[in-house]
Amino acid sequence: MKRIFSGIQPTGEIHIGNYVGAIREWVRLTEDYDCIYCVVDFHALTVEYPVDEMAKRTLDTAIVLIACGLTPEKCKLFIQSAVPEHTELAWIFNCVTPVGDLERMTQFKEKARQHRGNVNMGLMDYPVLQAADILIYKAEFVPVGEDQIQHIELSREIARKFNGRFKPLFPEPQVILSRAPRILGLDGKSKMSKSLNNYIGLLEEERTIWEKLRTAVTDTNRVRRYDPGNPHLCNVFTIHTAFSEKGLLEEIERDCRSARIGCIDCKRMLFERIIEEIAPIRERVEEIKKNVDYVFEVLNTSALKCREIAKRTIDEVREALGLLSLKKG
């Protein structure tokens, strides 16, 4: 079975954009692939963060992932910092990665601009650690959003360079682009994100979700109730496509274009569909939280298994690099 790797940062609050764009796909992919998923807490260190919240955020993120269906029966789910071999490999990859490549990364440039007061090496090295995450498991596929394509390309280049210079140990990982359309934030402008506060949290109260959805930006050309709308210019409709059945979508598209329904009607239907899908997740989160030991157990077991794989890769890498080995035999 081909192997998949992907990671998510412990932001503390997972939103429906994360869910439909990544997590739900991750669950689906467990059917056909050997999947390794990771809460990438080391990556989260590259920007300033509240130190006293990191552990909780990481745990909460893991709980949501399990509640969404990334159970130990289906995949390995662990915390990045629990497998230190990732960083060892990242160091080695550093030594085959041109600085210019990293300076050219659009995410780096963007974040360096945003966090002008803290442009650290980790921020620039982010994609290299990512490459190490993937390649230490020799994963061949990486389900990520469009914004990560450039990083995965770098992973391929790093693999190619290492393979050529030392020994062909690594596959060149391929992106699996999410089938889900890119959901924008409630402002209808930018990607849904916690920092922009334009998100609907997966675990938010129904009341809050409705308030946010009710005031979400729609097709700005549709001013009056009797104006026909254009669903393809409407972010609410885009979110619909992530949550609603084909039949309902066709119905809404037709009724929106003919002004049979208004945006509020459309939003109500979407609200119901969202709740229908995420309510069970919220319930499972509550269940899981009653037994946190289980979560630790899951994370630990996975980390141990992953560490076995990671150590094997590291051994091969060290040998390929020509380092002196003190191991017997």
Next chain:
RNA sequence: AGGCCAGUAGCUCCAACGGAUAGAGCACCGGACUCCAAAUCCGGGUGAUGGGGGUUCGAAUCCCUCCUGGCCUGCCA
């Protein structure tokens, strides 16, 4: 380790003579209008001027110190 520069609202800041209530743009919040939003209009500053100490009747402003960041020099596997 040393030198120079900087730190003011969520963000960007060339507002503010040692003087009264610390400003602008954007963002944000409330209201009107909307099927809901958007746009527009009306209303709101949301801040311990990086921390601490000092001088002064009075400090964002002057002095000391610490912290953070930038640039430079030195040292270093």
